[in-house]
Structures are given as structure tokens and as C-alpha cells.
Amino acid sequence: MKQLFTAEIIERLVHEDGQTVLVLGRDDIITPLARDRARELGLELIGADGEDGRLPPWSAAAQATARPAHQATPASTPDGGDLEARVRQAVIRVLTQIAGQPPRGVGQTRSAWDQPARFPVDRRGPQPVCTTCGQPVQHKPDHLTQLDATHFAPKNIPRIRFRGKMDSVQGLMQLVAARARAWNLGELAHHLDTLAAYCREIVSAEYSDREVPPLVVAGLDEAALREATHHPQQALGIPHLTPGPGDHEILHWLNYLRAVVREAELDALDAFAPSPFHHPTRPDIIRALNRLSSAVYYLALLFQAGKLGWRIP
Numbered sequence: 161m162k163q164l165f166t167a168e169i170i171e172r173l174v175h176e177d178g179q180t181v182l183v184l185g186r187d188d189i190i191t192p193l194a195r196d197r198a199r200e201l202g203l204e205l206i207g208a209d210g211e212d213g214r215l216p217p218w219s220a221a222a223q224a225t226a227r228p229a230h231q232a233t234p235a236s237t238p239d240g241g242d243l244e245a246r247v248r249q250a251v252i253r254v255l256t257q258i259a260g261q262p263p264r265g266v267g268q269t270r271s272a273w274d275q276p277a278r279f280p281v282d283r284r285g286p287q288p289v290c291t292t293c294g295q296p297v298q299h300k301p302d303h304l305t306q307l308d309a310t311h312f313a314p315k316n317i318p319r320i321r322f323r324g325k326m327d328s329v330q331g332l333m334q335l336v337a338a339r340a341r342a343w344n345l346g347e348l349a350h351h352l353d354t355l356a357a358y359c360r361e362i363v364s365a366e367y368s369d370r371e372v373p374p375l376v377v378a379g380l381d382e383a384a385l386r387e388a389t390h391h392p393q394q395a396l397g398i399p400h401l402t403p404g405p406g407d408h409e410i411l412h413w414l415n416y417l418r419a420v421v422r423e424a425e426l427d428a429l430d431a432f433a434p435s436p437f438h439h440p441t442r443p444d445i446i447r448a449l450n451r452l453s454s455a456v457y458y459l460a461l462l463f464q465a466g467k468l469g470w471r472i473p
Contacts, residue, residue, distance in 0.1 A: 164188075164189050165184075165189065165190040165194050166191055167191065170203060171201070174202075180203060182204070182205050182206070192467065271376055288312050318430045318431035319366070319432075321430070321431070322424070322432075323366070325420075325424040326363050328420060329420055330356050332416070334352070334353075336352055336410075336413045345468055348462075351377055351455075355452060355455055355456065358375055359452070362445060362452075372448040377458075378455075378458065378459065380458070385458055386451070389454045389457045389461065392461050398465050401460055401461065401464060403415045408463075414459060415460060424449055425446065425450060
């Protein structure tokens with residue numbers, strides 16, 4: 161009978177049962193995180209055929225094992241004498257320590273914006289006016305929508321197009337989270353829920369004309385996210401992702417999600433920086449979407465590196 165070994169099961173076998181060796185059946189599955197935990201606790205893994213526990217074929221750990229040794233070893237970074245190089249090395253060491261643990265965030269104090277969705281428009285206050293004719297809008301026609309608390313505008317202006325794209329991003333974010341839950345990827349789904357909340361916060365800040373707060377997800381702030389996604393080999397031990405036919409469904413969903421976020425970033429530039437010669441009127445929104453893209457990529461890296469639990473449905 162096939163059995164799935166998770167990190168929690170490994171801990172129970174060691175701490176409660178006192179096991180030092182685990183013999184795996186031919187069809188048994190051990191998650192990458194469980195494998196790491198077994199190594200940390202000194203639990204020896206022995207497979208039915210004499211090899212250690214199986215990794216899912218789509219995980220980076222399994223692919224690294226299949227590569228020749230000279231390809232699997234990351235190039236070393238010289239510890240330069242200049243301050244910038246030393247700072248970079250220190251950041252990479254911290255990120256590497258973070259990557260060796262389950263993604264943080266579950267059970268942590270949430271950001272103020274990380275809340276369930278609610279209807280964002282509050283129509284209390286003065287009668288909104290039309291941005292085109294300047295007259296009060298008594299009955300909203302179908303071609304207008306509320307731009308802010310005091311104005312209605314045509315639905316096809318760049319700002320409203322941007323909001324529509326953000327609706328698509330949030331909807332896709334929740335769809336990918338649902339697929340993650342179907343694969344029992346609870347931590348990934350939790351982080352995607354956080355990013356969906358951040359999508360709502362971006363739109364709320366745009367509507368209310370206030371600054372978008374910084375993004376924090378999976379225990380990383382914006383600076384750490386940027387460093388990890390620019391240097392995945394040092395941070396997570398895998399190269400940049402180039403998804404292909406042999407990769408897992410979840411990786412493709414995350415890759416598609418990131419592409420849609422990048423489309424939203426372009427729509428934001430059309431709305432808030434309509435000319436390449438103009439500085440953005442809302443640089444906070446442009447930055448937020450850039451970091452949102454990095455956050456999705458980081459989750460994809462975590463998944464491909466085998467840092468998230470999984471199961472076969």
C-alpha cells in the first residue's frame with residue numbers, strides 16, 4: 161500500500177517512536193521537505209531497492225540528482241573585499257537559511273491589508289460628477305463607472321482598464337490557490353491568498369488615492385524577495401525557471417499567473433505613465449506590481465525547489 165511521508169510524520173517517527181532508520185516501500189513517497197527533515201534529525205532513509213526515498217520527478221531536487229555532478233554544483237561566488245560583495249554574501253546566507261525551512265507566513269501576524277475580500281466602493285458622501293461633462297450623475301448609465309468617491313468616468317479609460325486587469329489577476333490568483341489546495345499544497349495556497357489580498361489592496365489604494373503599502377509574503381519583505389528571485393541559485397539552490405512539458409501542473413499555473421501580473425504592470429504604466437518621457441504619477445503602484453510579480457516567481461521557485469509539501473490526488 162502506497163504511503164506518503166511528510167515532515168510531520170518524520171518528526172513523529174524520530175521524537176515519539178525513536179526510529180533511526182526508515183525503510184521505504186517501492187511505492188512509498190517522501191516529500192522533499194520530509195527528506196530534509198530526516199537528514200536534519202539523523203533519520204536514515206532506505207528504499208526497497210536499496211536507494212533512498214523517492215522524489216517527485218518534477219522537483220528540482222530530483223532533476224539535480226539526475227544531472228551530472230559538474231552541472232549540479234553551483235558556481236561559487238568569490239568573497240570579494242568590497243563592501244557591496246560582502247553585503248550580498250550576507251543576504252544570500254540569510255536567504256539560504258530561510259529557504260531551508262518551510263515557507264513562513266502561516267501563523268504569523270498578518271499585514272493590515274491581508275484581510276478577506278469585501279465590497280470596496282463606499283457611495284456615501286456628495287453626489288459624484290461625470291469626468292467628461294462635469295455634471296452630477298443621478299442615475300449611473302451603463303457606460304460609466306465610479307472612478308473615485310466623487311467622480312464617474314467612462315469604462316474604457318486606462319485607469320478602469322487597469323482595475324479590470326487587476327480583477328483578472330485576483331481571480332486567477334484564487335484559481336491557482338484552489339488548484340494548490342487540490343494538491344494539498346496548503347502553504348502555497350495560503351501565500352496565494354495573501355497575494356490575492358494584496359491585489360485588492362492595490363486597487364483600494366488606487367481608488368482612494370493613497371499609497372500602496374509594501375508587500376510581505378512567505379516571511380520575506382520586498383528587498384529579500386528581489387534578492388531571492390534575482391539569485392535563485394544562491395538562495396534556493398536551483399537556476400532560473402524555464403517551465404517545459406515535463407513540469408508539474410502547479411508550476412505552469414504559477415508561470416501563467418506571473419505572466420498575467422506582468423500584463424497588469426503594463427496596464428498600470430498605460431494608466432499612470434502614458435508616455436515613455438513622463439515619470440509615473442503612481443510609482444507606488446508600478447513598484448507594487450513589480451514586486452507582486454517577484455512574489456509569484458518566488459513561490460514558483462519554492463515549489464520547484466521542493467520546499468512545499470505535495471501529494472498525488
